[in-house]
Each structure stands twice: as C-alpha cells, then as structure tokens.
Amino acid sequence: MAVLGLGALDQSIVATALPRIVADLGGMAHLSWVVTAYVLASTATMPLYGKLADQYGRRPMIFTALATFLAGSVLCGLAQDMTQLIVFRAIQGLGSGGFMPLAQIIIGDLVTPQERAKRQGSIAIVFALTSVLGPVLGGVMTDALSWHWIFYINLPVGALALFAIARALRKPAATHAHRIDYLGSALLTGAIVSLLLVLALGGTEWPWDAPQIKLCAALAVGLGAWLVLHVRRAAEPVLPPDLFQNRVFDIASIVMALTFMGLMGASVFFPLFFQLVMGSSPADSGMLTVPMMVGMIIASTLNGRVLAKANRYKAVQVAGLAVAVLSFGTLAWGMETGRGWMVIEPAIFMLGAGLGLVMPNMTIVVQAALPPARRGVGTAMLTFFRSFGGLLGVTGSGAILALELHRHGIAAAASAGSGAVLEPALRAIYRHAIADIFVAGTVIVLAALVLLLFLPEVSLEDDAHGGAPGGTAKRPEAAPLAAD
Template sequence: MNTAHDHSPAPHSPAPDAPVTDREIRAVYLALMAVLGLGALDQSIVATALPRIVGDLGGMAHLSWVVTAYVLTSTATMPLYGKLADQYGRRPMIFVALIAFLVGSVLCGVAQDMLQLIVFRAIQGLGAGGFMPLAQIIISDLVPPQERAKRQGMIAMVFAVTSVLGPVLGGLMTDFLSWHWIFFINLPIGAVAFYAIARSLRKPVITHVHRIDYLGSVLLTGSITATLLVLALGGTEWAWDGAQVKVCGALAAVMGVWLVAHLRSAAEPVLPPELFASKVFNIASIVMLFTFIGLMGASVFFPLFFQLVMGNTPAQSGLMTVAMMVGMIASSTVNGRLMQRSPRYKTAQVAGLAVACVAFGVLAWAIETGHGYWVLEPAIFALGMGLGLVMPNMTVVVQNALPAARRGVGTAMLSFFRSLGGLLGVTGSGAILAHQLHRHGVDLVQGAAAHGGAVVATAAQAASVPVYRHAIATIFAGGTVTVLAGLIVLLFLPELPLTAGGAAAPAPPGD
C-alpha cells in the first residue's frame, strides 16, 4: 500500500489513560447498536406511516421527498464524518451525529406542513449519515482485527431485525398513538445511547493537527448530492431530458472535476488521494457497490411480491423475510468465530458471495415459474447466509489495509459506496418494474407504501398478477447479474492476513 504522499501533519496523541475494560467495551458496543438501530428503523417506520402523514399534512405530490431528503443527506455526509473523525476524534463526532439526528427527530414530530417535514428529514439525515461509519470506526479502535468480524456481524443483524420490526412498529404507533410518535420515540433511545457512550467511550484516539478543507468539503458534498438527486428522481419526478436533470448533471460533473483537481493540490484534502492508491480499498468499494445494487434492488420488492403475487397481508409478508434475517445472523456469528481462529478471510467472502449469487438466481427462477414457499424460503435463507459472510468482513478488510490516519475516512467511504449501491439498486429496480408494467399495459398504482425510498404498487387486479410476477422475476435476475459482477471483482482482492495488533501483514506495492 502506497502512503508515500501522506500530507497529514504529525499525529497528536492524548495523555495515556487507564485501559478500557471489557465492561466498558460492551456498554459502548450496545450503545452503538442502539444508535444504528435508530437510523435503520427510522426509514421503515416512516414508510409505514406515510399515508397517515399525507392525510394530516397534505402534499401528496411531494411524498417521495420525505424519504429522498433523508437518504440524500445521510449518504452525502458519510465521507465527511470519516474525515472529521480522523481529525477531531471519534467521540466528538458521534455526539454531533446523534444530536443532529435527535434535533431533526423533534422537529419532524412537530412539523406543521409537508415542506417543513421534508426540511427536518434532511436535518435528521445529516446526523444519520454518521451512524454507520462512526460505529464501524469506533469498533475498530476498541476491538482487535480478528475479533472485529464477530462485532461487525452484529451490524448486519441490526439492519435485518429493523427491516422486519420497522413496518410493524410504525403501524402500531400510527394506529394507537399518532404518526408524530414515530419521531418522538427516538428521544429516549437516543438519550440512553448518548449517556452510555459519554460514560464508557474514553479510550484515547490518535488525532491530527489539521487544516479544514472547506472547499473540498463543499465540492464533495455538492457533487454527491447533485448526483444522488439525478439517480433518485430521474425518470420518476423528473424527466430524463428535463431541465432539472440537466442542471444537476452539469453541476455534478463540474464540481466532480473541480474536486479531483483540488485533491491533488490541497495540503490536507477532505479525501486523501492515497486512499485510492490502495488496491484493497478500491476492490472492496466496488464489491460493496455491486453487492448492494443487487441486494437492495431485489429485496426491497419482497413485500410487493408476497402481497400482490402470493396474496399475503403486509404483516405476513414481513414474516416471509425473517428467513433472510436468520440466515444473516447465523453466518455472521459463525464467521466471526472463524476469524478469531484464523487470520484468513477471503475464502469465506468468495463462498458467501457465490451462495448469494446462486440464491438470487434461484429466486428469479422460482418467481418466474410460480414455485411456492418450499423453494422461496430456503433461497431467502441462503441469501442471508451468503451476505452474512461478506458484509462484516469487508469493513475489517479495509480497516486492516489502511494506516491508522486513513482508517476513519476509508471506513466512511466504504459505507458511502454501500449506501450508493442501495440507492442505485432501488432506483434501477423501480425503473425495471415500471418499464415491464408499462410494456404490458398495466398501471402502477402509486400511493401509500414506500419501501427503501421506492413508492410501490398498492393494488392490482387478478389478471395483472402474471405481469407482476414476470416483472419482479426480472428484477431478481438483474440482482443475480450484479452480484455475479461483484463476485468476479472480489476474486482479485489481495488477502492481507490480520494481525493481533491491528496492522496488516506486509503487502505488495499498490495493495
């Protein structure tokens, strides 16, 4: 790995403190899982309550922005949190993220119209963008590399659990309390997490005397936001040949080119160019991008399939995806224990992505040919098993390959590519679905249910079921192709054995 052009000033380490105890690590870890749960749960809970929110506030034409504003700001700020965590330390930045999220939650709960809610959701997203990268960075500070896979596997578990619980909790709170409480419920959970982190997260972290790259930060955030606006709204609310897409596309291109030129000359750029000199980081980012294009693009349509094609209720459709959660939890747990015993990880990752690819293919075939639960459920379980072997490991791999001064921004950028892949997957799959339905003369009834940012059909005639079946099967076939592409790229990943002290074994130049 090439770090010859490291422009960072000399590190500054605080005075030594007492060793962090196992009890303190557990307290911080549980608090971090609560914080991650807040961010993950928020999207699915809000999606369930959207019909009631629109009924109270109006603004049906701007419905998708309630989801899009949150996704845009959270995704765009992920790289910044990593850089700031390397400069200021992890503890201050997790507090900033948590406070921004909770302030946004309060404001959302008291919103009086749809415009206010959209703006306040964007504020929420500014905080939520720090949850995933900062949690992974803090875990890497506290836990040796060979134990991280087990800890990072719990992150996948959190997302799996919240994807099932979110719609249920959102429905219950909306029905028995009001939609305002889906935001207010964040306050007591966030307060407990804040207290636990403040009390237990005290391990000194090396920080750097820094020069804040304001111009780079503006260019980075602006180019990402403009790109995400095109991806999220192009072809839906904005016509692909419309003025909005052209303006945002031009802004993204101009700021992107300007950012690249700026990174080469800045004394301490917001994104260190040396980060992209690491072959491990580059390949890991591409693999996560492809994996989440396939995963989010396909799995987000599980509820649509089970309800419209299989005839299940919303609650039943949620239960049908529990198999994926169980598979992910099982493989993450087993894989974490294996990495504690062996410093090698690539074999498990390749096997996991291969299993996920086969599972996608089986699901596409089973949906198209009308097979029942006896084929679908084992395939969904296998999909979770495969992904549980890939996602937690990849974070450990990147952290292991990068020097300490780049670990924060590297972890955040990996989270960014993961989030970007999910957004691309949902947007692309939605376009495939709309094209297939339009081609067969079926109207997509837009309305109440939104999953992962995509507004999906809420009703269909019996005669349209075969059309929906074919359209959703096509989406899963696309997922198979993208995950296969990720598997091929993964084969070129250099394997740097993990060491007890956290440094990777010597790597060939460019790795």
C-alpha cells in the same frame, strides 16, 4: 453497537411502513426518495465525520450525530405531506451519516483485528436483532397507531444510546489537526444529487431529452470533473487520492458498493411486494423479512469464529457472494412466475446468510491493510462507498418501478392501501416491476463476485494500533500502499 442498532432499527421500521405512508401522503412515484434523501444526506457527511472525529475526538462527534438524528426523527413524525417527510428524512440522514464510520472507528481504536473478528458475531447479532425487531415494530405501530409513531420510537432508543456512550466512552482519543474539505464535500454532494435526479426522474417526470435532464447530467459531469481536479490539489481532500493506491482498499470499496447497490435496491421493495402483490398486512410483511436477518445473524456469528481461528477470509467471502447471487436469481424468478412462500422465504434466508459471510469482514480487512494514521479516514471512506452504492441502488430501483407505472399510466396507483387486495392486472404490474428490480440486483451482485476474486489477502495478526513494522499491515506485494 448501540449506535449501529439505532440506525438499523430506523431503516427497517421505515421500510415496512413505506406503503402505508405513501397511501396516506400520496406519491408512489417518489416512494424511493423517502429512503434516498436519508441515504444521500448520510452518504455525503460520512467522509466529514471521519476527519472531524480525528480533529475533535470521537465522543463529541458521536453525540452530535445522535442529537441531529433524534431531532430529525421528531420532525419526520410531525410531517404532513411527502415533501416535508423527504426533507426531514434528509435531516435524519445528516445525523446517521456519523453512525457507521464513528462506530467502526471507535471499535478500531479499542480492539485489535483478531479480537474484532471474534466479537464481530456479537455486533452482528445486535445489528440483526434490531433489524428483525424493526419490521415487526413498524408493522404493529402502523396497524395499531399510525406511521408517525415509527419515528418517535427512536427517541427512547436514542436516549439509551446516549446514556451508554456517555457512561462507557470516557477514554480520550488522540486528536489530529485536519483541514476540513468543505468545497470538496459540496462538489461531491452536488455531483451525486445531479446524478440521482437523472436516474430518478428521467423518462418519468421528465423526458430523457428534456432540458432539465440535460442540465442535471451536465452538472453531474461538470461537478464530478471539478471534484477530480480539486482532490489532486487540496491539502486534505474529502476523497484522499493516496487511499486509492492501495489495491485492497480499491477492490473492497467497489465490492461493497456493488453489493449494497443490489441489496438496498431490492430489500426496500420487499414490504411493497408482500403488501401490494401478496396482500399481507404491514405487521405480517415485517415478519416475512425476518428470515433474511436470521440468516445474517447465523452466518456472521460463524464467520467471526472461523476468521479469528483461520486468519483467512477471502474463500468465505467468495462463497457468501455466490450464495447471494443464487438467492437474488431465485427471488427474481419466484416473483416473476408468481411462486409462493415456499420459494420466496428460503431464498430470503439464504440471501441474508450469503451477505453475512461478506459484509462484516470487509472493514476488518481494510483496516488491517492501512497504516494507523489512515484507518480513520479509510474506514469512513469504505462506509461512504458502501452507502453510495446503496443510494444508487435505491434510486435506480425506484426509477424501474416508476418507469413501469408510468408506462401503464398508473403513476398514482399508491391509492391502494397497505394490505389491500389490488385488481389482478394492477397486481401483475407491480409483480413484474419488482421482479425486474431483483433481476438487476442479480447482475450487480454477480459483478461484485467477479471483482472479489481479485482481492488480495492481508494478515490480520498485526496489532490494531501499531501495525507491522513501518506502520503498515502485512500485505502481499500485489497490494502496494503509498507512503503516508
């Protein structure tokens, strides 16, 4: 919980301060890359952390992740231009890539699925409280000090996390010898980076028919094809093919990827909308995002209790995604038509509540559907796909904004400071562009809802360490799992 809270605190603080950072360093068209570089680095390292934790143990790997993240935080605080900040955010991401998979793997080691459902509310509260505190701290520190300090706040919080883990995590976990697939990781990262460059720079920095775009597209396809061939031949590939023979894992991974594609792509631009369109200060814009986390806390807490008693999850998840789709649509309509707080804030609350009914359960479901020997890598891969979806969402949303600014010849419009009152025409351009981002989010989350209808239900009653007889969780016939 300490590690998850640290990751949530950092992301929410940075999102609030992004408009002020861009006003100071310039480069509105590259705003999303401050987030993209971080998420890309963390996404690429997630599968590696899962296997390294199996090979060398949970404790040394989580220490490594924390130390790398804190070093990157110091460098981000010292950044003097946008290029430096993007590079240092990538270093931060190399560390944060271990936070979610390692935390979930450790929880899976220590707590049975049903007990995990009961405690999920507590985990969600810690996660959401830091997410609420982050925007407020980010706004206050940006207003009172400077945006550089939003990165230094990670140091005392990280020190507390290190102390808590060193004191509490003493039980040695069984380790397993693994071959680390460095070639597969390099191919995966290269294909993702090439794809993101096409999405982010095509039509803005470079024309769609430019040689650079063609080269990046060719690299994305070529490296992706090489990766597919590689994982079929490697002894222990970065993307284990046998996991994809489990229907529960397949559907859960795609649903989480689509959900986070919509969520991350839209939520990164909440502070930008509040500050540049509605004229709020950074501190106020941080407070305006609090309802989403409050909704997530309430829904996650109730969800954990219901799941622990009923041992059923699908109906709740379907209802949650339906609420999220409605909320996305309401936000898109409210932003496009210039509605005020009475429309925007309730919709933000309901968006958080809807997602709080979906996200906490999915990891528990996947862990219950996999044999114990595959739960570590399966958890890491689910987190990878979730993060990859968020990465595509942030990059795609940034491309929508950059394209709209480029179309109006105002790619450098970041000169407007946070909270500054923009000219009505310029404000309208930002409003329409951000509304388009939420329209895209509505469509993406609707696709996740349709796919979720096909998710089989598995029993959560099995022991987390032993599973059902034969080493697998109880599953319906519709969800076969290849022998490990």
